[in-house]
Amino acid sequence: MLNNVKRxxxxxxxxxxxxxxxxxxxxxxxxxxxxxxxxxxxxxPSNEISTLLSARIAGQSNEQIKSLVSTLEASRGQS
Incomplete structure (x- = not known):
């Protein structure tokens, strides 16, 4: 999958x-x-930005966002 990078x-x-x-x-x-x-x-990475934005729109709490951020960062380079 092609992943763009947002500046x-x-x-x-x-x-x-x-x-x-x-x-x-x-x-x-x-x-x-x-x-x-x-x-x-x-x-x-644009896919991480999209995931984070979706979580914010869904109204996730700061603790849920922190967990999501940790998961996204941990999964970098594992694919």
Missing amino acids: LPDILSIFGVSRSHVYQQVKDGLFIKPIKLGKRAVGW
């Missing part, structure tokens, strides 16, 4: 939040960590 401007547009909010959510375990694309570039 920060895409993430900000999709979630409607600020850059600092995204990185605070990453720090708090409520948003997936970005993957390195190069020396000074990061991005987020």
Whole structure:
């Protein structure tokens, strides 16, 4: 399956939040960590973004989101 990578401007547009909010959510375990694309570039796998967005829309609690984030990050590279 082809997986696209979303860069920060895409993430900000999709979630409607600020850059600092995204990185605070990453720090708090409520948003997936970005993957390195190069020396000074990061991005987020689009399938993980879709899964996280669906969970938010479904109204999952912060604890459920933290668990989902952990699962998504743990499954990277296992396919």
